[in-house]
Amino acid sequence: MKVIIIEDEKPSARRLNRMLANEGIEVEVMLHSVAESINWFQHNTHPDLIFLDIQLSDGLSFEIFEEIDINSAIIFTTAFDEYALQAFKLNSIDYLLKPIDEDELVTAVEKYKIRAPKTQNVQLNFDDIKKLLVNPIERTYKKRYTVKVGQHLKMIPIDEIECFYSENKGTYAYTIEGRNYLLETSLENLEDELSPELFYRVSRKFYVNINAIKDIISYTNSRLQIKLYHFEEQEIIVSRERVKDFKNWLN
Template sequence: MNIIIIEDEKPAARLLKRKVEQLGLTVTTMLHSVEESIDWFSKNQHPDLIFLDIQLSDGLSFEIFEKVKIQSAIIFTTAYDEYALRAFKLNSIDYLLKPIDEDELKVATDKFQEQISKKESLSLNIEQIRSMFAPTEKVYKSRFTVKIGVQMKIINVDDIECFYSENKGTYIHTFDNRDYLIDTPLEILEDELEAKNWYRISRKFIVPLVSVKEIVVYSNSRLKIILPTYKEDEVIVSREKVADFKNWMA
């Protein structure tokens, strides 16, 4: 039996290889990315069975199937159970959640060998499986938890006048003119906040639409925003973002 492993984390690939071979099976090849896998499948005979990690370093492993028609049976492996728990078994042999349990691995490989012995069809409906991985409607942050001494405080997004960075820290500034240090950098906040309501105007500030009460033309083709209570520093829309900011405001 010809088995390959596609897993971007090499230590995890080696561990899975050892576990598979402890079951008396042989892993002939280990691949670590979408690009490497596409190249390998285009040049080599396809294996009987693939252990396939879903999230690879350069994309979802489904991208492999866009370039290569794979005939092999597949056991999917994933650390993300939200990818796997919705009627996932379909035409694939099985899926395994990381860290992979030896008993579950044996059940999956036994299932594969049983299907082989019965000459059952192992065709895989990739489009049907891919649809399960289609992103659901994104849920954006509605509140933040901040630490004040030994206490915790919940701040609703609607109470936030802006986010800003200062001295390598990230802060919430609220409409009641208070500041709270948080752990999340602006780069991550930018993705956690709904784009129609929040805009990152510069490396230092993310502001909500409701805070933009006044806009003043500033030097070097920039814009200055007047916020309701934040007065510690000038809130400037960087020059390269002015056009996009105006579109966002519209």
């Protein structure tokens, strides 16, 4: 399998390269700009699979495809975690949210291997994606969750939830009242249900409410520790790979 990476942030490109190497996948080349990519495609055999960042140092990566006819399969690596993802889904394109999680990377590659025979000569509608980047579709998010408490159903307003977390294969909501409630969903499903302005996934185990953050403390290995107003059952740590994106979210 011939694989290339197009990513303008060289540390991110190197990290993705290492993750792929751990899975036995050799990357032929790492490209860092629109111009460099166009030149490479003009003089080399096109790969089977491209890991493609959207925003490059000299423009959107879609400009590559306006100049070069490429039929390679594509897995997007993107920080766009809201409306643009709907366009990726409409175009049957796989995507990985930054910072890339290794398990999600493995799943995306396995999906590619299964779908590989169908990815040849597929014409992707990049215009749809660009339109959604500029003029996103209006989305609605969960305003409350309904949980079972004994024989009763309880409605919990979203702004009363300090965090969501996973434990022992269960997903829980922790409220400002200091109560845990088991939900009939997974953290992965919460991605499409929670407003990204209100909640951020700081790790594989936690989503936190921005209004519930009491303190943020420097932690070992360039990580951050988050203190919430009421939740004290576990440490909440922002991984080193997520720190930059987390700080952008806070702003």
